[in-house]
Amino acid sequence: YKTIVEGTTKVSVPVPPPDATFPPSAAPVFYNPEMELNRDINVAATAAFVKRLLSRKELLREEVHYVDAFSASGIRGLRIAGEVGIHATMNDWSPEALELIKENIKINELEEKTLATRKSANVLLHKQKYHIVDLDPFGTPAPFLDAASASVRSMLSVTATDTAPLCGAHLKAGIRKYAAVPLNTEYHSEMGLRVLLGACARELAKHEKGMLPLLSHVTRHYVRAYLEILPGTKQTDRTLKSMGFSIHCPKCGFRGPVYGLAVHIEKECPVCGASTQIAGPLWLGPFREQAFCDEVISELEVHPLNTRDKAKKIITFCRDELDIPMFYDQHVICKELGASATGIEILIEALKANGFEASRTHFSGTSFRTDAPITEIKEIIRALSE
Ligand code: SAM
Numbered sequence: 001y002k003t004i005v006e007g008t009t010k011v012s013v014p015v016p017p018p019d020a021t022f023p024p025s026a027a028p029v030f031y032n033p034e035m036e037l038n039r040d041i042n043v044a045a046t047a048a049f050v051k052r053l054l055s056r057k058e059l060l061r062e063e064v065h066y067v068d069a070f071s072a073s074g075i076r077g078l079r080i081a082g083e084v085g086i087h088a089t090m091n092d093w094s095p096e097a098l099e100l101i102k103e104n105i106k107i108n109e110l111e112e113k114t115l116a117t118r119k120s121a122n123v124l125l126h127k128q129k130y131h132i133v134d135l136d137p138f139g140t141p142a143p144f145l146d147a148a149s150a151s152v153r154s155m156l157s158v159t160a161t162d163t164a165p166l167c168g169a170h171l172k173a174g175i176r177k178y179a180a181v182p183l184n185t186e187y188h189s190e191m192g193l194r195v196l197l198g199a200c201a202r203e204l205a206k207h208e209k210g211m212l213p214l215l216s217h218v219t220r221h222y223v224r225a226y227l228e229i230l231p232g233t234k235q236t237d238r239t240l241k242s243m244g245f246s247i248h249c250p251k252c253g254f255r256g257p258v259y260g261l262a263v264h265i266e267k268e269c270p271v272c273g274a275s276t277q278i279a280g281p282l283w284l285g286p287f288r289e290q291a292f293c294d295e296v297i298s299e300l301e302v303h304p305l306n307t308r309d310k311a312k313k314i315i316t317f318c319r320d321e322l323d324i325p326m327f328y329d330q331h332v333i334c335k336e337l338g339a340s341a342t343g344i345e346i347l348i349e350a351l352k353a354n355g356f357e358a359s360r361t362h363f364s365g366t367s368f369r370t371d372a373p374i375t376e377i378k379e380i381i382r383a384l385s386e
Pocket of ligand 1: 029030031032035039069070071072073075076091092093094097119120121122136137138
C-alpha cells in the first residue's frame with residue numbers, strides 16, 4: 001500500500017503488481033490514478049450543485065446525503081465529504097474494500113461526515129434514499145440504473161466505461177444493456193453519450209422522475225453525466241420530449257434528429273436519396289446547462305486540484321458547444337472530398353461568415369457543430385481547401 005493525495009484528501013491505495021495488463025483491476029482493491037480528472041470534476045460539479053441545493057433553504061450542508069455506491073478505496077466519497085463538506089456513504093461489497101474505506105476515513109478524520117457500508121449496490125439503493133447518487137462501477141452502469149433512479153432525490157452522477165457497447169462498436173452488447181440501437185459513425189462518442197442519457201431518462205421516468213442534464217462529458221474512454229432530478233409526472237413527461245432517434249446517411253453524411261418515441265422515420269436520405277440508418281432511442285436534448293458549467297468553472301478555481309487546467313478546458317468546451325445533436329468531423333468530410341483540412345477555427349469562422357451558426361465540441365479537436373446543411377458544409381470546406 002502507498003498513500004496518495006487527490007485534492008486535499010489522503011488515501012491509502014494498494015500498489016498493483018508491476019506486470020499487470022490493467023493494474024487497477026489486478027490490485028486487491030481498485031484504484032485508477034487516471035480517473036483523478038473525473039474525480040476532480042466530480043468535486044467541482046458536486047460543490048456547484050450543493051450550492052444550488054442550499055440556496056433553496058430546505059437543507060443544511062451537513063444534511064445533504066451523497067452515496068458512492070461502488071467505492072473501492074473510498075476515494076470518491078471521501079473527497080466529497082472532505083472537499084465539499086456534505087455527508088457521504090461509501091459502499092462496496094468487497095470485504096477488502098470495506099476495510100480500506102474504514103482506514104481511509106480514519107486517515108482523513110472524517111468519521112462524523114461519513115458511513116462505510118458493505119452491500120450489493122442495488123440492495124442499498126432500493127432501501128435507502130440519497131440526495132446525490134454516484135454510480136462509478138466497472139464498465140456499464142445499466143444494471144444499477146433502476147435502483148439508482150428509485151433512490152435519488154436531487155442529482156444522479158454516473159460514469160460508464162463500456163464505450164464500445166455505447167458507441168456502436170459492440171452493437172449487440174449495446175442493444176442488450178441500453179435497449180437502444182447505437183451507430184458506429186465518426187460521432188460515435190456523442191452517440192454513446194446520448195444512448196446513456198436516454199437510458200437514464202427512461203429509467204428515471206419509471207419512477208416518475210424527470211431529468212435536466214447539468215453537465216456531461218466524454219473523456220478518454222468513459223462517459224460521465226450529472227443529472228438534476230425533476231420529480232413528478234409533469235416534469236417526467238416534459239423530459240421524455242427530448243427523446244427520439246437520429247437518422248444518418250452513410251453515403252452523403254446527412255444526419256438529423258427525429259423527436260418522439262413513436263415516430264415515422266424516412267428511409268431515404270432527404271439530401272441524396274440513399275438508404276438511411278437509424279439510431280435510438282436517444283437523448284436529443286442539451287447535455288449540459290451553460291450556467292451550471294460556469295458554476296463548475298468557478299468551483300474549479302477555488303478547489304486545489306491537480307487537473308484544474310484540463311478540467312477547465314473540458315468544461316469550457318462543453319459550455320460553448322451549440323445544442324445541435326451529432327457533430328461533424330472535418331477530417332472525415334475532407335477525406336471524402338479529397339480536400340485538405342484547415343485549422344478547425346478557420347472552418348468555424350468560414351461557416352459563420354456564410355451566415356451559419358458553428359462551434360467546436362469537447363469530443364475531439366477536429367469536430368464541429370453547425371446548423372449548415374451538409375451540402376453547404378462541403379462547399380465551404382472545398383472552397384477553403386482551394
Ligand atoms: N468509484 C471508485 C473510484 O473512483 O476509485 C472505483 C470503483 S471500481 C470501478 C468498482 C467497485 O465496485 C469495486 O471495488 C467492486 O468491488 C465494487 N462492486 C462491483 N459490483 C458491486 C455491486 N453490485 N455492489 C457493490 N459493489 C460492487
